[in-house]
Amino acid sequence: MSAHGPVLPMTARRAGPLTGVAEVPGDKSISHRSLILGALSVGETRVTGLLEGQDVLDTAAAMRAFGAEVTREEDGTWSIHGVGVGGFAEPDRVIDCGNSGTGVRLIIGAMATSPITATFTGDASLNSRPMGRVTDPLSLLGAQAVGREGGRLPMTIVGARDPIPAHYTVPVPSAQVKSAVLLAGLNAPGQTVVIEREATRDHTERMLAGFGAEIAVEEAEEGRVITLTGQPELAPQTIAVPRDPSSAAFPVCAALIVQGSDVLVPNIGLNPTRAGLFETLREMGADLTYENLREEGGEPVADLRARYSPDLKGIAVPPERAASMIDEYPVLSVVAAFAEGCTEMRGVKELRVKESDRIDAMTRGLRACGVTVEEGEDWWVVEGRGGAVPGGATVESRLDHRIAMSFLVLGLATEAPVTVDDAGPIATSFPIFEPLMAGLGASLTRNNS
Numbered sequence: 020m021s022a023h024g025p026v027l028p029m030t031a032r033r034a035g036p037l038t039g040v041a042e043v044p045g046d047k048s049i050s051h052r053s054l055i056l057g058a059l060s061v062g063e064t065r066v067t068g069l070l071e072g073q074d075v076l077d078t079a080a081a082m083r084a085f086g087a088e089v090t091r092e093e094d095g096t097w098s099i100h101g102v103g104v105g106g107f108a109e110p111d112r113v114i115d116c117g118n119s120g121t122g123v124r125l126i127i128g129a130m131a132t133s134p135i136t137a138t139f140t141g142d143a144s145l146n147s148r149p150m151g152r153v154t155d156p157l158s159l160l161g162a163q164a165v166g167r168e169g170g171r172l173p174m175t176i177v178g179a180r181d182p183i184p185a186h187y188t189v190p191v192p193s194a195q196v197k198s199a200v201l202l203a204g205l206n207a208p209g210q211t212v213v214i215e216r217e218a219t220r221d222h223t224e225r226m227l228a229g230f231g232a233e234i235a236v237e238e239a240e241e242g243r244v245i246t247l248t249g250q251p252e253l254a255p256q257t258i259a260v261p262r263d264p265s266s267a268a269f270p271v272c273a274a275l276i277v278q279g280s281d282v283l284v285p286n287i288g289l290n291p292t293r294a295g296l297f298e299t300l301r302e303m304g305a306d307l308t309y310e311n312l313r314e315e316g317g318e319p320v321a322d323l324r325a326r327y328s329p330d331l332k333g334i335a336v337p338p339e340r341a342a343s344m345i346d347e348y349p350v351l352s353v354v355a356a357f358a359e360g361c362t363e364m365r366g367v368k369e370l371r372v373k374e375s376d377r378i379d380a381m382t383r384g385l386r387a388c389g390v391t392v393e394e395g396e397d398w399w400v401v402e403g404r405g406g407a408v409p410g411g412a413t414v415e416s417r418l419d420h421r422i423a424m425s426f427l428v429l430g431l432a433t434e435a436p437v438t439v440d441d442a443g444p445i446a447t448s449f450p451i452f453e454p455l456m457a458g459l460g461a462s463l464t465r466n467n468s
Contacts, residue, residue: 028413028466029423029442029453031430036279036327037459041270045070045260046288047448048194048222049318051121053258054078055129056230057099058087059106059205060253066097068260073447074119081126084110085137104253105206109135113173116141118374118418118447121195123172124153128199131162132182132206140173144374144418144444150174152191153199159185160203160211182207184249187214188241191369192342194219194292197245201227201234207249216242219342220292225318230256261288261320265346266449268296269424270459272350274325275305276357276406276432282459283310284323295344296351297323303331303358331358333403338366345369349425352381356390357432358403368397374444375417384426387412388437411435420444424452431461438466 045068055078057064069075079089079097086108088100102108107130114137116123123139127150130137140146151170158164161179166172184207189196197213201223204211224245227234233248267284274280289297289309300307306326313320333355344351348364355362370377378399382392389409391402410433416423423442430437442465445452453463 024443025467026441027443028438028440029427030436030438030464030466031427032436032462032464033433034277034431034460034462036281037270037274037277037461038281039459041267041282041284041455041459043262043266043270043284043455044072044449044451046263047072047075047265048121048220049226049260049288050075051078051125052222052226053260054082054089054099055125055202056226056253057255058082058085058089058101059104059129060101060230060255061103062101062255064099064101064255064258066099066258066260067095069097070260070263072450073117074122077115077117077119078122078126081114081116081122084112084114085130101253101255104250105133107133107135110137113138113140116145118142118145118420118444120145120148120374124150124195124199125202127153127176128157128202131157131176131178131203132160133178134180135178136175138173138175142418146172149372152193152196156185156187156196156200157203159187160207162203184209184211186212189213189215192217192219193369194223198223201245201247204247204249205232205251209249211247211249213245214242217339217342218243218292220290222290230254259315261315261318262286264288264293264296267323268347268350269428269449269452270456271307271323271325272354273428273431273456273461275300275328275331275354278327280325280327282325284325286320287323289319289321292343295340296347299334299336299340299344299351300354302334303354304328305331329406333358333360333362335363336365341366341369346421349377349381349421350428352385352399352401353425353429355401355403356385356408356429357406359405361400361402363398363400365398373419375419375422377419377422380415380417380419380422381425384412384414387414388429388433408433409435410437413438413440416441416444418444420448424449427463
């Protein structure tokens with residue numbers, strides 16, 4: 020048994036062309052925030068297109084534990100009857116956030132300025148990840164945290180009884196840290212200011228404004244300055260969640276490396292703070308086009324068409340692009356293995372503290388599949404093989420959904436099959452990955468018989 024349930028080994032084999040329409044799930048970042056901001060509003064928020072992966076379901080359960088009424092209707096619409104800013108009730112049980120670093124950090128921020136106490140835990144992967152990067156700035160607003168050595172879960176948060184606004188500069192690019200401080204600032208009087216030297220995904224800012232918060236964003240010499248006026252009454256919203264660009268990355272990248280492929284991925288969110296992967300792939304020579312560009316719910320959206328691209332070239336990915344594609348570097352390194360020349364990925368230290376050490380996981384797995392990789396503390400370089408990647412290895416997913424999916428994508432185009440020791444964690448973020456990819460023509464086999 021793994022932390023999420025039965026171990027599920029899975030093997031990917033070279034497939035024929037991947038063709039068809041890939042209806043990927045709703046955006047995970049927006050799904051988490053829809054539930055949390057709906058719970059902090061007064062009245063009913065309705066959400067369609069919510070990602071129903073385990074990470075988001077754990078956030079929905081947490082909002083119920085804090086007193087919000089959260090239900091799923093038969094047609095898939097979610098209804099959240101909120102309790103208002105500062106209205107969270109003290110939960111009578113431990114909040115289990117499963118595998119979700121985003122969920123736990125945002126929820127801790129949302130409750131940190133309410134006069135309640137809550138204890139948080141997660142699976143083995145989440146309980147190994149550092150929380151001090153969030154709890155340290157939240158202490159500026161008056162919250163207290165008691166956890167395991169190294170600031171790890173399980174952890175108890177004592178919310179501030181008399182919260183004070185904070186002025187905080189985020190030391191490393193992190194949308195989770197920024198968002199936690201902003202959510203905490205909602206119930207603090209006066210103005211909470213967050214400064215980020217490099218822009219990260221801005222869903223929290225956009226959605227706070229959409230729910231009626233007074234929030235201003237300006238570019239200044241010290242960086243991107245976000246000013247939130249506390250103690251608003253948030254108004255409930257009707258939200259249509261766009262499809263997740265991080266999930267789209269897997270069928271898109273698979274199409275680029277599997278001969279003859281032509282895949283359309285509709286209704287993908289193209290928020291500029293999230294679309295770095297697609298920009299990078301096009302610079303590498305990928306046949307990737309945007310169709311039907313439009314705007315929905317304040318977010319840019321398009322249909323993506325990805326076709327087999329035999330002439331991919333390695334590039335040096337600009338380090339300043341890292342924040343807009345941090346979760347997509349693992350699958351980018353898979354595409355890089357099939358390109359001509361080296362692909363350099365630098366300024367990516369954040370990958371060391373994700374669900375796993377993603378630099379180490381991808382480096383070891385790619386090497387086992389016959390790819391030359393060099394790595395350092397905040398970088399790694401993949402030497403492309405020009406389309407002929409041996410494969411043939413069994414690699415460790417390390418309880419990390421993106422590692423598991425990346426190596427399954429790799430195995431669809433390698434000379435020999437690639438096996439992932441445990442594909443079970445994929446359910447946390449992309450529960451329909453297996454049938455979706457199989458529907459396009461991918462050869463994925465469960466090895467649990």
